[in-house]
Amino acid sequence: MAKACKTCHRIVDEGNQCPNCKTHNFSKDYSGEVHIINPEQSAIAKKLNIKKPGTYALRVR
Ligand SMILES: [Zn+2]
Structure with a gap:
């Protein structure tokens, strides 16, 4: 199941x-x-302070 990094909002499917x-x-x-x-x-x-390409969540709780 996909989850999002609380620090940078990156969505990670595996690992x-x-x-x-x-x-x-x-x-x-x-x-x-x-x-x-x-x-x-x-x-x-820029708004989310993302520096690398990928899939990101807009909001993480
Ligand atoms: Zn991260």
Whole structure:
């Protein structure tokens, strides 16, 4: 089951470590999903402080 990193909001399907920030702090209680392909040209990426491409949750509780 997919879960979202509480630190950087990255959505992770497999494994128990975030590929972005290497933490193990996940929440299954998240909402919204956004695919960031080019963080430097994405307003959403800037707002969420996303530096790497991937799938991210808009809100993580
Ligand atoms: Zn993370």
